[in-house]
Amino acid sequence: MSTVGFITPDPDHPLLAGATELLGRDHRVVTLHPETAGAEAFERLADVYLLKSRTPRALALARALESRGVPVVNSAEATALCQDRTAMAELACDAGLPFATTRTYASLGELAAGPGPAGPLVVKSRHSRRHDLVARVDNRSQLVELAGGWANEPVVTQDFAENSGYDHKLWVIAGTVFAALRRSELAPEGRGATRSLGLGQLPPGWAELVVRVGEVFRLDVYGVDVLATGAQGAPLIVDINAFPGIRGQAGAPEALAALSLRRAREGVAARA
Structure with missing residues (x-):
């Protein structure tokens, strides 16, 4: 019997709850709340931990x-x-991945003090976190207005790429790819619902591309946001997330449970 630990403030998240149900039939599952775990967390160690939180x-x-x-x-x-x-x-760029050209600024105030964008920009918080900044800016007046509430925020910018207005949300668990389509959060209508896609509905090569992302970033569970750009729909990666929610994807809890047990066995063998 293996012991699998989740580092999360939300063990009832659908993906984790589904994996817990599967694992709990024959194995032990424990949860560590990252904000409250103390010395007791180290008294009886699990065989593997899944990190579903990104706080310090x-x-x-x-x-x-x-x-x-x-x-x-x-x-x-x-x-x-x-x-x-x-x-x-x-x-990503060093590895030859088709990642959006990204420029870094010490603060949004510094960016706004410059001449302004020559064309539409996407402005994002440099440090990804819950409720961070992601906004489209078309001109200097919009940039100055945005800086009014985020002046001290370290930011990056990416040139806005013309696309269909939908993000391809691609997720991977240990090499298994899941996919969905969702209207961009930058669209005037707002994000909208997420529609699952079969892998056969993805453009050729996209599944292999996102698996390559995991190899480059040494990730087992991750998400990649991809836009189809230009007349040919060339893929452009605009963000990569460690251990996203992967909600509503058939087979995702099973893939996560299988990964947990495999890594648990590997960890036990390495410590033997």
């Missing part, structure tokens, strides 16, 4: 567990990298 305390907890030889999925290092959009873009 969650990352510190994951690093402490890793230092004791316990595997964490995704690693604290890989998770932290995906929170820094500057580092993310640099690694």
Whole structure:
């Protein structure tokens, strides 16, 4: 029997709850709340931990567990990298991935003090987190207005790429790809509902592309936001997320449970 631990403030999240139900039939499942876990978290270690939180305390907890030889999925290092959009873009471009050209500014106020965009820009918080900044800016007056509430926010910009107005949400669990289509949060109508896609509905090569992202970023569970751009619908990666929600995807809890047990066995063997 393996023991699988979840580092999360929300064990009832549908993906985690589904995996817990599957694992709990023959294995032990424990939850560590990253904001309240103390010394007792290290008294009886699990065989593997799944890091479904990106707060500083969650990352510190994951690093402490890793230092004791316990595997964490995704690693604290890989998770932290995906929170820094500057580092993310640099690694992606160095690896030859079709990632949006990304420029970094110390603050939105600094950006707004310049001449303004020559064309539409997407402005994002440099550090990805819940309720961060993601906005389209078409001219300098919009940029100045946006800076009024986010003046000190470190930001990155990406040139706005003409596209269908929909984001392809691609998720991967240990090489298994799940896909959905959702109206862009930058669209005037707002984000809207998410519609699942079969892999056969993806353009050729896209599934292989997102699997490659995991290899480059050393991620087991992750999401990739891809736009179909230009007349040929060329893929453009605009964001990468460690351990996203992957809600409503048939087979995702099963894939996560299988990954958990495989990594647990590998961790036990490595410590033997």
